[in-house]
Amino acid sequence: MRRYTDKTNAQAKSYHTDRFYQVPQTPKAAVDSDEIFAADYKSLSAKFDIKDAYIEIGQLVVIIDPKDNKEVMTHLRDKCGYTFLSEMSAMDYLAKDGEYEIFYQLLAMKKRKRMRVKCRLKEEHAIESLYDVYKSADWAEREMFDMLGVKVNNHPYMKRILMPEDWEGHPLLKTYPLVGDEAGQWYEIDKIFGKEYRDVVGPENRDTKRIDPKDTKNFARIGHEVGYGEKPVSKPDHAYDEFQEEGGVPLITRFTKENQKTLKERK
């Protein structure tokens, strides 16, 4: 049978993967192997439904139900000392499972321990805002919505943060095109001049190396410069232009190539 591939995924893909390649896993330890994490896990699992928990690369990972995210965080902040929300965002597993994976990265400064709380959220569902627990979730949740389209309930000011307010689509989704869709490509032209102006402006030139040899007004190759409106030259008769008047300017020493000095070492 042909291998399943996600047709909607617009991301770069590895062009070759060895058929017999065994993908290794990061080492995961049981929660009991660390005393502090075991205590945290115990106090958490007594109150909430924990789907999975393990220690990955020195940090406790706990997978919870998205419905109790706020209660779990309040518990971790007040009872376990995780007073610092250092990072939060989401990952796109829509094609595979129809879900977002949301992670919250926490730090307990007194214990010097970091943990990650994760949950899976259905695409059409919304997650509760953590603004009341950690104020820093304010912008992080806005960014999460902006970049991935995760809906957040009870947020004080839910708006796009990095992209313009009227932008279409959420850029960090795997389905988002890499080279810009039509709306993205003409966004500024449409907004400033109107759609009918697209023909006047023409498509954006993304080739940074493209030089129009007939264009003497905007850019010319170095050494091939000509005056305004003059015909372009293919072969320059001078290697360097001297950009100073022949007669000289009072008080200013005329720069010539013979007079220049190169320092052997730093002054």
Added chain:
Amino acid sequence: MQTPNRLQPFYENLVFEKEDNRMIVNFGPQHPSAHGQLRLILELDGEQVAKAVPDIGYLHRGMEKMAENMIYNEYLPTTDRMDYIAATSNNYGFALAVERLLGIEKDVPRRAKVIRTMLLELNRIISHLFWLATHALDVGAMSVFLYCFREREFAMDLMEDYCGARLTHSAVRIGGVPLDLPDGWLSNLSEFIRNMPDNIADYEGLLDQNRIWKMRLEEVGTLTPEDALDWGCSGPTLRGSGIAYDIRKEEPYEIYDELDFKVPVADSNDSYGRYKLYMAEMRESLKIIKQCIDLYKDTEPDLMADVPQYISAPKERVMTENYALMQHFVLVTQGMRPPVGEVYVPTESPKGELGFFIRSEGDPYPYRLKVRAPSFWHTSLLQHMLPGHYLADVVTIIGNLNIVFGEIDR
């Protein structure tokens, strides 16, 4: 009421409302004191800020999206463009995250670790000097700006001598550093750190007892420890509120656990306390570099970790051994494939906690890469901090928070 049309646009800079006499002022996005493309919508009651709404995104380049479409080694130079004031700390944060994901952190040779620590601290000094220069300029002390940039220039020359670039260094690689220190570099560095304490004393001489400086900074931008934690502040902003949490000390990476340095803390919670803190941090960085110079002398000359399935073998082996050449070819064309899993690695960048979260699905491309840029969280603090301050203090607070837009918008 304004009736906007194409010829008479809506003046979003000025809105007068008769009832409460409040004025909306657009601070930026092209304001020289906004340290980049920050648009701050301020609601003013007289000269006092009643409400502040920061608007960001003008420098958004989609760096996290780019990361998902690049092999790991390809992405490293992109990280330069985030906090471009101290590029090496970004490179290093990313490199360390990938090393932890691969499980090769211990394989990084000692000399590479010493060089990395040296570069990180040199970058911290560069960044702090830049911070002091621009902050002082915003507040009106032009001469400090000139002096700081003079010393920063020497430090940047050192970076240039090492890696060839002044701003976007890419001086760190996943698994080590690409180059050994050039001849005479250490003596130049020693000279730099010998002169630096006098220079710092000069800045302090200009500012410490300066009446204007004190009036502009004392009791301005007060941040209680509870708020600092709540709003996700880190680095000097957190330590300026009396919480002594430095990742170099608490969760040591590289060789920081062997080094002798203090974590300065300021208890006054205001901008002036943070200024004193930055000064103390520069002195500590000088101390660290001094120790690194001594440590460098007794290290083996290896520079890159020897893990040929993830990192190309040394050139000599690639050119002489068939299998090493094959591995090198696959690594260059397809990229390394880290194990399936997640990692979040925090490092102490000059601005605060710089974290890289990487989710790997075993492909040469990260499935998700999230950058925890300290400035992003510090900018969100503005909406909490600014109300109640006067318009002139807004500039002080923005400058004092040390925000860089490359890493806020990413």
